Amino acid sequence: MTGHTITQETADTAERAPVTQSRAARELGLKRGEFELAVMLGRIRTVSDAIGGRRRVTREEIERVRAGGGFPEAWMERIRAVGTTEGAALMNISTARFTRLTRAGFVTPVKFYLNRYRAVVWLYLAEELKHFAESEVNASLLTGRAPGTIRAQLEAGVDLRARNWRGRHAGALLRQSADPWERAAAVASLLDPVQIAEIIKDPYERAYVRRLMPHPFAQGAPETPAGRIIEKITTADDPDEIRWLRANLTIGLSQARGERPAPRPAPKPEPHPAPGTVPASHAEPDAESSPHPAPHPPAPRAAQPDEGNGGRAQEPRGLLKWMRRRGA
Known part of the structure; x- marks a missing residue:
């Protein structure tokens, strides 16, 4: 196969790859709000991103929407x-x-x-x-x-407007994916962090679910007045609603765990000893680690006063011999 053929196949593959939602909206001539509503209603289908980012739209789906009857006028009326x-x-x-x-x-x-x-x-x-x-x-x-x-x-x-909206929003999120972890994340997105931590006790599973949660609403940053209003609308507060969501999240997690475990950090490899060195497991045990440590050598005995020499410290014999030779 020639280099030109490989390059052409790579370009064709890249051209057919799923695109971001913002690009799909531009190609379909839709405003951001119109596109998001069409996705929520199931008029436009999305797919999971291969690297875990925001969901994307395939080229086939864009072509399907364009080929639909009455696009764009009649189609737009259905999402008005x-x-x-x-x-x-x-x-x-x-x-x-x-x-x-x-x-x-x-x-x-x-x-x-x-x-x-x-x-x-x-x-x-x-x-x-x-x-x-x-x-x-x-x-x-x-x-x-x-x-x-x-x-x-x-x-x-x-006032059931917020609760009914959450129910509709949850149904739309669940329809978008068949992946059990994404479905669990969709349900979890409507619960507060305390509820989520009570149900998902494993920190790695909790982090994975949080990463798969739907893209947050752009209007209103967290801890701002607008953000707190949006959080109140998007978080379940009715006891019956909370019980329903907790039960569904528990069931969804069980199904997701049966499908595959949540990603975890790879275990650290054991260090390999340098050439010529003895592995620690085969080295001689030291005094602290050995169950039967060797006795310590006796400490040097301090020189004791000589009772026959008037209390003078006894000098080493070798030194006396050397002094005698020097004086001979």
């Missing part, structure tokens, strides 16, 4: 999100009634953002609002007095 005023107009009801229906959980938001006053703005899928208004089952909710149970809930301060 509207706020309270436009949503009420689509359903031909007042904004007050629309807000009551959303707070009571009859209509589920698809996304949210914070305006410049840090107020939460909920958005709803226009297609779903139309279907809700057209259904005869919901006719009594669009006119006349609301049922007593709904009025009691609203008077008690019930």
